[in-house]
Amino acid sequence: EDQVTQSPEALRLQEGESSSLNCSYTVSGLRGLFWYRQDPGKGPEFLFTLYSAGEEKEKERLKATLTKKESFLHITAPKPEDSATYLCAVQTLGDFNKFYFGSGTKLNVKP
Amino acid sequence: NAGVTQTPKFQVLKTGQSMTLQCAQDMNHEYMSWYRQDPGMGLRLIHYSVGAGITDQGEVPNGYNVSRSTTEDFPLRLLSAAPSQTSVYFCASSVSSDRVLLYFGPGTRLTVT
Numbered sequence: 001e002d003q004v005t006q007s008p009e010a011l012r013l014q015e016g017e018s019s020s021l022n023c024s025y026t027v028s029g030l031r032g033l034f035w036y037r038q039d040p041g042k043g044p045e046f047l048f049t050l051y052s053a054g055e056e057k058e059k060e061r062l063k064a065t066l067t068k069k070e071s072f073l074h075i076t077a078p079k080p081e082d083s084a085t086y087l088c089a090v091q092t093l094g095d096f097n098k099f100y101f102g103s104g105t106k107l108n109v110k111p
Numbered sequence: 112n113a114g115v116t117q118t119p120k121f122q123v124l125k126t127g128q129s130m131t132l133q134c135a136q137d138m139n140h141e142y143m144s145w146y147r148q149d150p151g152m153g154l155r156l157i158h159y160s161v162g163a164g165i166t167d168q169g170e171v172p173n174g175y176n177v178s179r180s181t182t183e184d185f186p187l188r189l190l191s192a193a194p195s196q197t198s199v200y201f202c203a204s205s206v207s208s209d210r211v212l213l214y215f216g217p218g219t220r221l222t223v224t
Contacts, residue, residue, distance in 0.1 A: 004153075032211060043115075043201050043215030044154070087153070096208040097142070097161060098169060103153040 002027045004090055006102035013109050016077045021086055021105045024070040029093030033071050035064050036087040038104070044087055047073075078109045113137050115216035117202050123222045124192040132187040132219050134202030140214075142205040143185040144169070145177065147198040148218075154201065160185055161208060192223045 003026045013019055025033065032051050036044035048057040050066040057064045061082060063074040073086055089101040118133045136143065144159035156169030160179040174196060176188040185204075189196060202216040 034211070034213070036213075036215075041218075043203075043217050044213075045215070046212055049211070089154070091208075091211060096211075097159055097167065098156055099144075099211075099213070100156075100170075101146075101154040103151055 002090070002092055002100050004088060004100050004102040006086075006088060006105050008105060009103070010106045011108070013075075013078055013107070015079055015109055015111050018074070018076045018078070020075070021073040021107070022070060023073070023088035023102055025088075025090050026069075027090055027092045027100070031091040031093045031096060033066055034089045034091070034099070035071070035073055036089065038085045038087055047086075075107070078107075080109045080111050083107055083109045115202055115204055115214050117200075117216035117219050119219060120217065121220050123224065124189075125224055126193060128192050129188070129190050130192065132189075132200055132202075132221070134185045134187065134216060135183050136185075136202075136204040136214070137183065138204065138206075138214070139182060140204035141182070141207045143179065144203050144213075145175070145185070145187045146201045146203065147171065147196075148201060149198050157187065157200075159208075189221075192221075194223045197221060197223045 007022045035047040038044040048064040053068045065072050085104040085106045087104045089099045115136045145157040146154040155171045158177040160166045200219045203213040
């Protein structure tokens with residue numbers, strides 16, 4: 001059964017304190033892995049897509065990496081405006097039409 | 112360009128009532144989908160469509176119906192609401208399921224009493 005697990009569930013950081021969020025997946029074949037940001041009361045907003053092990057993508061203070069079993073979202077010197085829930089999702093080779101989401105990591109960055 | 116719009120934003124139903132959640136997109140996207148989001152469970156796919164006239168089931172389709180008569184609209188129908196359907200519902204669209212960049216709507220918070 002295809003599964004996506006995110007850890008930790010919640011993370012509190014001081015402004016400037018770098019850390020990483022984890023997304024581990026068990027799927028029959030990975031087509032793509034996606035990272036989203038979700039602010040309270042809003043829909044998820046697309047951040048990155050990764051397609052193959054070893055691939056990396058960066059955007060401002062965020063960097064996403066992918067291995068054959070997991071993905072990391074590295075946050076360098078975070079600011080309070082980075083506070084949000086971060087979701088990962090996978091698309092499998094078996095069915096391009098379905099996306100499986102993890103339950104998310106709620107990040108709180110204190111000034 | 113409004114993107115993906117959803118109405119209503121909030122809704123309270125009584126058990127057994129029916130209603131339709133509306134979703135529209137103005138980006139000419141082929142792929143549209145409905146998710147529900149519950150605490151601790153992440154987003155779960157209810158139904159999806161790869162084009163007008165074509166729909167299929169996701170992970171949790173029971174209790175929901177969909178249709179896609181136009182490219183722009185993808186309504187979600189609850190025929191007989193149950194408390195277990197209390198959730199936040201998101202509609203999402205993409206150019207296609209192959210070229211994936213899901214754009215999400217703002218969500219509908221539904222409470223069934």
